[in-house]
Amino acid sequence: MTIASLALVMATLLGLVFPLAIQRVLDTVLDSGNVEDLNRLTYALVGIFAGQAFFRFIQGYNVTLVGERLSIDLRLQLFRRMTELSLDFYTTRRVGELLSRLSADAGTLRTVLTGNVSTVISQSLTLVGSLAIMTIINWRLMGFIVVITPIMVGLGVVFGQWMRRTSTEQQDALAQSTVVVEETISGIRVVKSFVREPYEIGRYEERNAHIFQIATRLTRIRESFGPIMAFLGFSSLAAFLWFGGREVIAGRLTGGELAAFMIYGAGVGGSIGSFAGLYASIQEAIGATKRIFEVIDTQPTIADAPDATTLPPINGQIDFQDVSFEYDARVPVLHDINLTIQPGEALALVGPSGAGKTTLFNLIPRFYDPTEGRICFDGVDIRTVTQASLREQIGIVPQDTQLFGGSVRENILYGRLDASEDDLIAAAEAANAHEFITELPDGYDTIVGERGIKLSGGQRQRVAIARAILKDPRLLLLDEATSSLDSESEGLVQEALDRLMKGRTTLIIAHRLSTIKAVDRIAVLDKGHLVELDTHEELMAMEDVYSRLYNMQFRETETQVLEASELT
Numbered sequence: 001m002t003i004a005s006l007a008l009v010m011a012t013l014l015g016l017v018f019p020l021a022i023q024r025v026l027d028t029v030l031d032s033g034n035v036e037d038l039n040r041l042t043y044a045l046v047g048i049f050a051g052q053a054f055f056r057f058i059q060g061y062n063v064t065l066v067g068e069r070l071s072i073d074l075r076l077q078l079f080r081r082m083t084e085l086s087l088d089f090y091t092t093r094r095v096g097e098l099l100s101r102l103s104a105d106a107g108t109l110r111t112v113l114t115g116n117v118s119t120v121i122s123q124s125l126t127l128v129g130s131l132a133i134m135t136i137i138n139w140r141l142m143g144f145i146v147v148i149t150p151i152m153v154g155l156g157v158v159f160g161q162w163m164r165r166t167s168t169e170q171q172d173a174l175a176q177s178t179v180v181v182e183e184t185i186s187g188i189r190v191v192k193s194f195v196r197e198p199y200e201i202g203r204y205e206e207r208n209a210h211i212f213q214i215a216t217r218l219t220r221i222r223e224s225f226g227p228i229m230a231f232l233g234f235s236s237l238a239a240f241l242w243f244g245g246r247e248v249i250a251g252r253l254t255g256g257e258l259a260a261f262m263i264y265g266a267g268v269g270g271s272i273g274s275f276a277g278l279y280a281s282i283q284e285a286i287g288a289t290k291r292i293f294e295v296i297d298t299q300p301t302i303a304d305a306p307d308a309t310t311l312p313p314i315n316g317q318i319d320f321q322d323v324s325f326e327y328d329a330r331v332p333v334l335h336d337i338n339l340t341i342q343p344g345e346a347l348a349l350v351g352p353s354g355a356g357k358t359t360l361f362n363l364i365p366r367f368y369d370p371t372e373g374r375i376c377f378d379g380v381d382i383r384t385v386t387q388a389s390l391r392e393q394i395g396i397v398p399q400d401t402q403l404f405g406g407s408v409r410e411n412i413l414y415g416r417l418d419a420s421e422d423d424l425i426a427a428a429e430a431a432n433a434h435e436f437i438t439e440l441p442d443g444y445d446t447i448v449g450e451r452g453i454k455l456s457g458g459q460r461q462r463v464a465i466a467r468a469i470l471k472d473p474r475l476l477l478l479d480e481a482t483s484s485l486d487s488e489s490e491g492l493v494q495e496a497l498d499r500l501m502k503g504r505t506t507l508i509i510a511h512r513l514s515t516i517k518a519v520d521r522i523a524v525l526d527k528g529h530l531v532e533l534d535t536h537e538e539l540m541a542m543e544d545v546y547s548r549l550y551n552m553q554f555r556e557t558e559t560q561v562l563e564a565s566e567l568t
Contacts, residue, residue: 004062005121011055012125014048016133019263026256043048071110074292077356078102086302087367088327101295104174105288112285125278130264137257137264145447148285152552159225166221168287175291177207240265241489268387302366304386311385312394314378316343316474316505322373325359333359335528337373347508348516350549351525360525361477364507366393377475395473395504397497399511401460403452408437409444409450411463415470416486423470431466433459457491476506512553522546 025041047382079102095555137152184191184200191200247253253261303408323337334356342346349357362368363375366387374381382390395415403411412424419427424444428434436459440446452460478497510516522539524532524546532539 001063001066004059004066007055007058007062007134009125010119011052011059012122013129014052015126016129017048019260019267020133021048021261023256024255024258026254052488056100057164067110071106074109075102075106078106078292078296081298084300085295085298086300087362088301089298090285091354094179094182097175098295099182100171100175100178101291104178105171105291107194108171108285108288109292112282126267130267131150134264134268137253137261155225155228155232162221163218163225164212164286165332166218167285168290170211170218171287171291173207173211173214177204177211180207237262237265245249246508262335302369302387305384308384308386311377311382311389314380314474316340316345317376317378318475318505319362319376319379320373321376323360323363323370323375325356325363325368325374326371327507332371333528337530338521339530339533341505341507343505344503345521346508346519348508348510348519348522349525350510350516350522350546352549354527355525356528357525358479361479361507361509364475364477365391365396393474394476394477395468395471395475395500397461397464397468397479397500399462399479399509401452401457403448403455403460403463405448407442407445407447408440408463412444412466412470413446415467416472427466427470430469431462432492432497433462433466433496436462440502462496465493465500466468469500474504476501476504478506478508524549 021041021044025038058388082098082102180200180203184204191197241258244253244258244261248255248258318339318341320337320339323334324332325334326332337360346414349360351357359368363370364382369383374383376382377390377393404414409424412427413419416423425434428437428444436448437444446454448454448460448463452463455463478501506517506519508516510522516522516536519536521533521535523530524539526545532542532544534542540550
């Protein structure tokens with residue numbers, strides 16, 4: 001930036017010499033008729049223009065590099081903050097709107113950074129230099145500058161405020177249109193199954209019509225600004241010519257000085273107009289800036305303590321001590337949970353919908369923190385250790401498997417990026433995934449598509465299990481991974497899960513109670529309270545909440561089987 005600024009200073013100073021050369025030609029060379037002087041002056045002008053072109057290149061090249069680097073840094077900083085923010089941030093944000101901030105808003109700022117910085121320096125020098133030389137030439141003509149400048153600056157402020165408000169509105173509208181695109185593409189299977197393509201096209205068309213209305217208004221403001229400023233500038237030149245002509249007639253100004261004054265006056269008018277346009281442009285970019293820094297300035301609600309330590313390898317004991325939690329003060333979710341899970345134990349969480357199973361599940365890796373109480377691993381409060389060291393020892397296999405759009409290999413290696421080929425294959429074999437992977441067109445290098453769309457549900461689950469096996473966690477969290485699979489896939493996945501659970505402390509959210517008889521204990525949640533805790537047999541003997549839930553599901557399953565057999 002320093003190099004660009006120095007080059008710009010040199011180019012601008014060379015530009016200020018040109019009107020003086022014109023004055024010299026008109027007042028001296030032409031009057032004397034000396035061709036040699038004219039030749040020398042012409043050569044000097046060519047040299048000045050060549051030097052100006054050289055410095056303009058140095059300036060433009062460097063300032064553009066700075067703008068691009070700043071833009072990249074800004075995008076990286078924004079993306080880094082997005083990855084650092086806690087899950088609660090994303091519960092109130094839409095993905096498309098965040099993508100708009102990362103792309104469109106950052107692009108708007110890059111335009112300001114690459115173009116307007118050089119404009120500020122160049123026009124500032126031109127304005128100051130021209131005013132100084134004009135004052136020396138004829139101070140009386142400076143009165144016109146004093147009159148016209150406040151008018152042009154005032155217009156720039158007014159137009160700039162209009163453009164900022166309208167541009168911010170346009171950026172918000174663009175973000176909303178991006179949301180429609182993101183939601184439609186990510187949910188294209190649902191869109192097509194409900195034949196809602198015309199509906200989604202209509203939604204997008206409606207958003208774009210709104211964008212066009214705002215763009216039309218912004219265009220009216222922006223395009224009327226230029227002609228108004230141009231009219232004032234040329235009117236000023238006409239006034240300069242009228243008053244300057246009177247000064248020449250009175251003998252207080254030469255023709256060459258008048259010509260030089262006119263050129264400097266045009267430079268001053270252009271500088272003022274540029275500043276007014278620059279102000280409007282900056283006002284237009286302020287909306288994008290606010291949207292970007294709204295995210296960058298947001299602090300994660302879940303953060304490492306200043307004195308957080310690294311969690312050493314754990315045995316796997318988990319203690320919930322008087323744990324309560326609420327997403328909103330008006331809606332408490334968990335109440336005074338006291339629960340100890342022994343190392344290597346498999347514990348199932350069951351309960352009606354809304355009982356708090358998923359919330360309790362999410363507290364363990366600190367996706368959220370308890371409102372009251374604490375959670376300890378081997379007696380260590382998890383809020384006193386770093387989130388990275390905590391989560392490194394936890395493996396999660398969700399019910400709705402999230403795969404990335406790359407290859408099978410990349411998805412499994414996500415569990416441990418530095419794993420060897422042998423470790424990769426061993427994890428796939430343990431997850432009952434190696435056989436089907438080798439049958440894919442490109443084996444482990446087969447692209448799975450967005451969210452793993454090219455794989456079946458059972459295949460996606462087995463890839464996710466292989467990823468968890470490769471991570472080799474001490475604590476395993478399972479959001480029952482077989483609840484939506486067919487019988488054959490369920491058997492393969494369950495066999496893989498049994499291998500994964502062996503020797504690890506495991507917490508399972510159970511959706512189908514018939515699949516959890518083999519766990520060590522079952523914790524029953526109801527309305528945020530831990531109401532029962534024991535083995536399947538003991539809980540059935542109590543004939544309370546768990547028994548009712550189990551019998552209800554068993555009757556539903558019997559009915560479904562009976563209806564299927566009757567149809568057959």
